[in-house]
Amino acid sequence: MKKVLLIGLLFLAFTFTQAQDKTKSKDVAKDYSExxxxxxxxxxxxxxVISGEKGQKRDWALFKFLFHPDAKLITSGKNDERKFQIRYMKxxxxxxxxxxxxxxxxxxxxxxxxTVDAYGNISHVFSTFESFYSKNDEKPFMRGINSIQLLNDxxxxxxxxxxxxNETRWNPIPNNYLPK
Structure with a gap:
């Protein structure tokens, strides 16, 4: 009887240790509330979150956390044939x-x-950007305007x-959306 009890206790201890190891190995969800x-x-x-040097991984969990479950990312502009196109993405x-x-x-x-316009629980942000391959680049390879709509719940x-x-020679960024 003592052997059965000892084997049972050893089995429980082993099972408990395995459960602890599995818990430790799981990524603990980060708190992105700030x-x-x-x-x-x-x-x-x-x-x-979208910016990083070559080879640098992005925190895509944070990226997704920023967006409402029904959110869209929408790019617009002209293709190589100068035809207007739009693309909707989750x-x-x-x-x-x-x-x-x-x-x-x-x-x-x-x-x-x-520029920020807000009313009640909604906000619209016009955010002029420039893009680089590296923080050491002197000139951007692209510029444009992000129109960002936000909701406060x-x-x-x-x-x-x-x-x-994106800015093009046919579609320059207006001065009122550039730094003074």
Whole structure:
């Protein structure tokens, strides 16, 4: 009887140890709540999470946390044939289409200027940006404007949409959306 009891206790101890190891190996979910307390922290987090040097992984969990479950990312502009096109993406679609390219090439997006219009629980941000492959680059390879719509649900800010257009020689950024 003592042997059976001892074997049972050893089995329980082994099982408990295995359960603890599995718990330790799981990633503990990060608390991103500080990133969405204000419009400013939400927009700054968006730029920070997509930016990184070549080879630097992005925190895609934070990226997805910034967006409302029904959010869209929308790119617009003209293709090589100068025909207008638009593309709607969910955050996961954006990660799939751009994530590897950003890591392989480096992508740093910096905000140059911001205008904010808010009413009640909604806000619209026009955010002028410039993009670099590395923080050491002197000239951006791209500039444009992000039109960002946000919602405050009483506890946090959610990005509802990011709708952007890149600057071209036919579509320069107006002076009122550039730093003074």
């Amino acid at each position: 990133n969405v307390l204000t419009i400013d922290s939400t927009i700054n987090s968006l730029y920070k 955050p996961d679609d954006y990660i799939k289409s751009s994530g590897k390219w950003m890591t392989d090439n480096g992508f740093i997006e910096k905000e140059l200027h911001r 009483g506890t946090r800010w959610w990005i509802m949409n990011v709708f952007w257009d």
